[in-house]
Amino acid sequence: MAIYHLEAKVITRGTGRSVVAASAYASCSQIYNDYDGIMHDYTRKQGCIYNEVFLPPNAPEEWKDRAELWNAVEAAEKSKDSRLARELIVALPIEVGIDEWKSILKIFVQEQCVDKGMCVDLSIHNTDGHNPHAHILLTVRPLDEKGKWQPKTQKEYLCVKDGEEKGFTAAEFKGAQAEGWEKQYQYKVGKKKVYMPSSLAEAQNLERVSKNPKSTRFGRQNPLCAEWNSEEQILSFRKAWEEAVNKSLEQKNIDARIDRRSFADRGMDEQPTIHEGVTARIMEKQGFVSDRCEVNRQIRKDNVLLRQLKALVKSLTEASKEVVSVIAENLEKCREKAIFSLYEFKHNEKLSADIQRNNTVTDLLLSRFDNVKKQISQKNSKAKKLRAEKDGLSVVNVFKRKQLSEQIENLQTEVAELKTEKAVLLSDMKYETEEDVSIIKKQREQNDVFLENISVRNSQLAEQMKANIDDFKATVADISPEDMSAVQEERSNFRDTMKSLWTKIQERYGYRCNYDLLKAAKDEIDMELGEYTPHIQKSLRRDLEQKHRQANTQSRNKHKRHEWDR
Secondary structure, eight states, X not given: OOOOOEEEEEEEGGGTOOHHHHHHHHHTOEEEETTTTEEEEOTTOOOEEEEEEEOOTTSOXXXXXXXXXXXXXXXXXXXXXXXXXXXXXXXXXTTSOHHHHHHHHHHHHHHHTGXXXXXXXXXXXXXXXXXXXXXXXXXXXXXXXXXXXXXXXXXXXXXXXXXXXXXXXXXXXXXXXXXXXXXXXXEEETTEEEEXXXXXXXXXXXXXXXXXXXXXXXXXXXXXXXXXXXXXXXXXXXXXXXXXXHHHHHHTTXXXXXXXXXXXXXXXXXXXXXXXXXXHHHHHHTTOOOHHHHHHHHHHHHHHHHHHHXXXXXXXXXXXXXXXXXXXXXXXXXXXXXXXXXXXXXXXXXXXXXXXXXXXXXXXXXXXXXXXXXXXXXXXXXXXXXXXXXHXXXXXXXXXXXXXXXXXXXXXXXXHHHHHHHHHHHHHTTOSSGGGHHHHHHHHHHHHHHHHHHHHHHHHHHHHHHHHHHHHHHHHHHSOHHHHHHHHHHHXXXXXXXXXXXXXXXXXXXXXXXXXXXXXXXXXXXXXXXXXXXXXXXXXXXXXXXXXXXXXXXXXXXXXXXXXHO
């Protein structure tokens, strides 16, 4: 299958290499090296199936001959440790043929090398059909517009002006000198050697001890050389080669892809194979066992075993996650049901207390109302008897008639006061006529029935809450210590926050919901389950509680206005 391989080397005289020899080897040809007078002959080498030289527009046309090109490179480099060229060795995808290889390589070298000003010597090798690869030789010294070699570095003089020091090349110094910049030379000041400009030294009659002006140690590198030799350029080569090969494979509808990243960067635990080399493969063909090939065979076996183990671990992990997820969900459901049961229990207790207080007040009002009604009836009967007695008296019995009249009048006054009190009692009971009192008596009876229902419901809620708490504790007891942390972490995916619980309570109870009651129920259940954490996010919880209290106040005020309007 297609593999990613891009090896970047520098051909330098410091290691005893020659770029002419490298070109002759890559092209399987014979080239004479004018620099050292050696004929490099690799015509008997097999495997080169294609080679070509690519030049930028400003390069001399005769450099199409690789001998001319690389001898010109050798002639331009004077130092014994000069960098002569850069060589890229890339692996070609075996899923395609030579035409696609040429297309991929031409696109790559044109965009990444020739367009940037490099001369390219390209050769494709395919000896046995199992290791197709290409050698790409690149020049490292830029060309100017006339096709002449540019310097890799220029001497940079450190000049001064008004106490400021700045670097200039020889060409830049001509303009800078007119602006007042001066080169610095060494002068003898006492027993020391000091760099200073000539104008300052002449004013002090100092003796110059060196003819070389002050300059930077390595000079100024040509910007193109700095770019071509940078790590970013190598990374650009690696990325561009991956994109070029993958684009060609995609156009051919081939599923294979290459990836420039290492196993570690791709998150793979497999061990990469080592480079075997030509010698090791020749030994294997001759029937001998190569240590490198044997190491690679063992690595491949280990990687197969590793993949099998990873697949097994993955299946076990997924199964474990499902079990952990089910356990965590059940725990949170038990906890949430217990909280809602306790909230409803507390809500019912509060409602029951309110009804009992209301019944007490109602009983007092009804008792007083019946007593007033009884007194009115008694006084009216007594007044009626007194009138009958008065009517039966003789007209001449003036004193007795006057006494009876006063008694009747007093009774009428008392009756009037009792009727006023009865009207007030009716108003307190929110009724207008005496016939409406039967309604409140029916409601009083209904309240007794409702209290009995609340008592039965609270008994059920207490049993449910106990069952949920017992289920929670039993489930926790069955969890192994090594799985506990995973279960606790998974529970966060199912746990409802106070905000979510409050929303559910609001949907169920409407304006009658009570945030403080829900908080108390949650804290009590968490304490019972051993999960109460009072110091977590105090400030956030305080803000949330204040917000919900305001919402409760608004709901209650709205309800009161509705009741008043009704």
